[in-house]
Amino acid sequence: MINRFTGLAPAARLLALGPVARFGAQRITLRSLFTTAQHALTIFGVTAIVTIAVLYARPDLAHNLSRALAPAPAPAAPVAVAAPPLHELMEAPAVTVAERPTLTAAEEKALLGTRKQQQWVTDWLAKRYRVAGDAANMLVSTAYMTAREIKLDPLLILAVMAIESRFNPFAESPVGAQGLMQVMSKVHHDKFQELGGVQAALNPVANIRVGSLILKDYVTRGGSVEAGLKSYVGAGAFETDDGYGSRVLAEYNRLKQVSAGKKVPTFTPTPAPAAPAAPALPATVTAKSEPEQHREPEEPKSEPEQLAGL
Secondary structure, eight states: OHHHHHHHHHHHHHHHHHHHHHHHHHHHHHHHHHHHHHHHHHHHHHHHHHHHHHHHHOHHHHHHHHHHHSOOOOOOOOOOOOOOOHHHHTOOOOOOOOOOOOOOHHHHHHHHOOHHHHHHHHHHHHHHHTOOHHHHHHHHHHHHHHHHHHTOOHHHHHHHHHHHHTTOTTOBOTTSEETTTTEETTTSGGGGGGGTSGGGGGSHHHHHHHHHHHHHHHHHHHSSHHHHHHHHTTOTTSSOOTTHHHHHHHHHHHHHHHHTTOOOOSOOOOOOOOOOOOOOOOTTSOGGGSOOTTSOOOOOOOOHHHHHOO
């Protein structure tokens, strides 16, 4: 009996100590967890500080990291955009023009020509100056329409355009002449006012209109096409225009043959170099007896009324 109670005593003691032991074990486990968490936070904080310092010292790494974390969106698929029609690109600003008297059939034929004649001129100019067919057609049509309004030969307008810019609407000279007809927009700025101002100088339609008005004014004041061309190129106060008028009239004559249906070569051969100067003459020879055969022959000149349409 005593032995039985003696055996139960250790068991009772263990039962009494069980909760206390379990509670102590739990306290040890929680303390370990808190310690581990504290160490982890310390390591994370130190790592963050080091990372920030490195990124501050190396901006390129920061840029690469930002691109890796937030990649740029994929580019959208390109959208096909249709080019506007040529006539819209070359359309001139609206201009209010006073009504003009109706022209007779003879005047219409002389100023506008037939559609076939315009087509011949268009095709020839496109080949000669390597201009796209649509662009050449637009420029020729504009020249004919302008000629109808101001009563000037359209072939003369086209000849001036050919010599001035070779039909380059964006041509600009060192002195400020602009566009197809090389108009000095700073000098003739008043003529561009109703067309949108001087910024319209490179607009093909506006440039042709203003240049043609200037040419018509010079021809009228000079009394002849030759005098008008001399003033147009800015050589009115000089003795010679360095052959400018001859080149324009030569091109005009070619265009006139083309408009008549004749086959005119699109390539003009380069003229042969001038002959060497004659040896000096004795002092006894007067100026009147100086030989004339070394002077270059001049181009035949047409009637002013025929060219100017006046």
